[in-house]
Amino acid sequence: MDEKEIMSYEEFNKILEDSVKELKKRYYEDTEKAERNIVFEKIKNRLYENLTLFKDNMDNTFKKIKEYEYGFTLYGDPYQKYQEIDNLKSNYVRSLDINSKIVISLEIAKIYSGMEDWKNSIAILEKALQDNIHEELRIEVKARLFRELGFYKTKLSLDSFLEYNHGLNYLQKAIQINPEDADAFAILGGRWKYIDNKKAHEYYLEAWKLDRSYAYPLVNVIFLEIALKKKIKPIKRYKKYIDLAIQKRKEQINKSEDIPWAFYDLGTLYMLLNNIELSFYYFLLGLRDSPDIWTIETTLKTLELATVVQEEIYGLKYVRVLFLLSIGFFLKKLEMENTKKWKEVKDRLTEEGFNLNLPRLENSIVITAGGISTYDSSKLQELIANLNKAFNKFNGVLISGCNNDDVERLISGFCATSINYIAYLFEPQRVEFRQILGKIVRKKPVGLDHCLEIIFQYWFEILNSTTEFNDIKMIGIEGNYINILEYYIAIAFGVPLSLIENSQGAVSEFLIDTFWKNILDKKYIKKPYYLYKIIKNSDKEIKNFVESKYIKDPDLDNLQIFLIQNVKAGTPTFNVQFVQEHMNMDLVSGFLNAVEIWGEIELKSGETISLEFGERYILGDFIMGDTLKLIFFLKNKPSIWLKDRISAFITKVEEEIGTDLSQYASKDIEYDNFEKIREIFGNIFGSEIFRLFNP
Structure with missing residues (x-):
């Protein structure tokens, strides 16, 4: 409106x-x-x-408030958050009802809390108390006001006993106002957890009694009882209620509510039911969608309450290892290998039985996960030939993941001598190391437990490598259900994954899973991004994936060439190419011929024009009258977001360097201030655009 x-x-x-x-x-x-x-x-x-x-x-x-109710918008773009705050403040002024005003205030506070700006969250809600507005509120709104103020106070004041105690008092006040406020009881449980587990258990139990399908208190009740009694019996006691909690969490996930916590709860509940496959599935979705490391650590800490009966809960050990590795790769991605937390993660993984079995890995690392049992002979020979060409000059480490024996045949058929090849293979009843053509091959017995050990072992080796995070990649080639797990793990760790097009087996099953579509486009993320890419069975595409920088943003990945053209001379004043290989000049010439159509179109500066050329697109505009053309060559049809950014970029170029560009064009020489162009790109498109420069 x-x-x-x-x-x-x-x-x-x-x-x-x-x-x-x-x-x-x-x-x-x-x-x-x-x-x-x-x-x-x-x-x-x-x-x-x-x-x-x-x-x-x-x-x-x-x-809009309903969308915020479960907090799934808390991890989006800060600019969008501030826009929402402004919109909600505007609606606060217009609101006729005092209850509506307070609900809007609560949602503004929640947005601030999503940015961990607890002070602003508290200030907004305390104003309602100072003005005594709360006395006129409905019971449920009044209780929520005290509950959330108490929550924010305890989050901000962990180092101040007095302020923390004020927060606890607000939570108690919420319960006095509304004794059926399950959330207030659950928050109090969280505040006492690890301080006084008996008291925490009492609060969680009260919260769960008010809503038997409420997964958060149920999970904590079970794990606290296990920790306190050092027995597994609580799982049996609450088993009939686990299905209720699972159903409710699935309904919330379908609405994109309470992510990633809904995924983590499902992973935990399925683990308690001994369904390790679904447990890993949902845990990996949670790890994939976790915006920060503390969400991973919080879940791990809860799971570790049950380590006293770890041998009786199938899969708990492997889930804990998965979370530790995830924290490790989160730190590696942030280049925090020298921190205390990094050392703790490595030490704890060593305690779990993982040790470095190889010389410390260096250079680029590519993992091939899958198998070739379903390939016909002609297709297999084509694949081997393409892999051989793609890896011909690859100077790095190639790991064939948890594969069948036939992958040894595949990889040994194309390995160049410069490749350090490590194969983790199955073979019943045999455990040995042996040298084949100078490549290290490790064989392990078959079984899910052993598969997980193999997978975690090679990720442990990679975690301890000196390889930069962006130089770790995985290629998927058919395979089985274990390989699907490898794809999930790579995505959850943030490692680039490409799947060979038209692969059968694991790849085909993986591609039909709606939770793992190749472009993640959900309400709780700021904009869509690639979870993985599908590449053709061609040496050029495989090589490009292995050697080029991986771009997760589909819009940025769409960019191929940016060109500033001197209209009068028909020559480039500036150009930058974003693709790994130089584009075919015939194709570029075709693009440029299509651009000449603009000479016959009456344009006004600021109106971005889009032209389709075969399967490619051109987007651009004139600046400085008709002196210069700014042209973007794209692989695919541009999204609205990309069109808006390109339009803003063109405007900014004209404002900041239009005069300089005109002077260069008048002398028919190329503009040489590359850093200024790069700066404007960064300001408009964001920092990931820099990965496209000097690919």
Whole structure:
């Protein structure tokens, strides 16, 4: 709805007062009754129209609030968050109902909390207490006000006993106001957890009793009872309620609510039911969607309450190792290998039985996961030939993951002498190291436990390598259900994954899973990004994936060439190529010929024009009158986001360096301030664009 159509509370009151005055005046004038009725209807319709506008605006506000209810927007773009805060503040002013005002305040506070700005969250809610507005609230709104204020106070004041205690008092007040506030009991449980586990258990138990399908307190009740009693019996006691919690969590996931916690709870609950496959599946979804390391650490800490009975809970050991590795790769991605936390992770993995079995890995690392049992002979020979060409000059480490024996045949058929090849293979009843053509091969017995040990071992070796995070990649080639697990893990760790097109087996099954679509586009992320890419069975595409920088943003990945053209001379004033290989010049010439169509089109500066050329696209505009053309060559049709960014980029180029570019064009020489162009790209497209430069 157009912002101009929305009235403020004061505007609405004035219209109402004026309408009543007009109605009284006209009604008592000496006019015909029919005319009085017409006047009355007009005024009534006017009031109704404005009331409808106002209601629509508030409906939209509360629809937005519903989206925030479970906090899944907390991890998005800060700019978008501040926009939402401004919108909610604007609607706060317009709101007629005090309960609506407080609900809006609560949502503003929640957005700030998503940015860990606890001070602003607290300040907004404390104002309601200072103004004594809360005395007029409905019970559920009033209880929520005290509950969330208590939560934010305890989060901010971990080092201040007095302030922390104030937060606890607010939570107790919420329960006094509404004894059926399960969330307040659950938060109090969280505040006492690890301080006084008995008291924490009491609060979690009360929360769960109020809602038997509430997974968060149920999980904590079970794990705290296991820790306190050092027995596995609590799992059996609550088993019939686990299905209820699973069902509710799945419903929330379908609405993108409470991510990643809903995934983590499902992983935990399925583990308690001894369903290790589904447990890993949901844990990996949670790890994939965790915005920060603390969400991973918090879940791991809860799981470790059950280490006293670890041998009786199938899969718990491997889940803990998975989480430790995930924390390790999170730190590696942030280049925090020298921190205390990094050392703790490595030490704990060593305690779990993982040791370095190889010389410390260096250079690039590529993992090939899958198998070739379903390939026909001609297709297999083509694949081997393409892999051989792609890796011909690869100077790094090639790991064939948890594969079948036939992968040894595949990889040994194309390995160049410069490759350090490590194969982790299955073979029943044999455990040995042996040298084949100078490549290290490790064989292990078959079985899920051993598969997980193999997978975690090679990730442990990679974690301890000196290889930069961005130089670790995985290629998927058919395979079985174990290889699907390898794909999940690579994505969860943030490692680039490409799958060979038209592969069968594991790859085909993986591609139909709606939770693992190649482009993740959910409400709780700021914009879509690639989880993995599908590449053709060609040496060029495989080589490009192995050697080039991996771009997760589909919009940035769409960029191929940026060109500033001197219109009069028909020569480039500046150009940058974003693709690994130089584009085919015939194709570029075709693009440029298509661009000449613009010479026949009347354009106004600032209007970005898009042209389709075969399967490619051109996007650009004139600047400085018609002196220069700024042209982007794209692989695919641009999204609205990309169009907007390109339009903003062109405007910014004209504003900041348009005069300089014109001077270079007048002398028919190329613009040489590459860093300035790069700076403008970064300001408009974000920092990931820098990965496209000097690929």
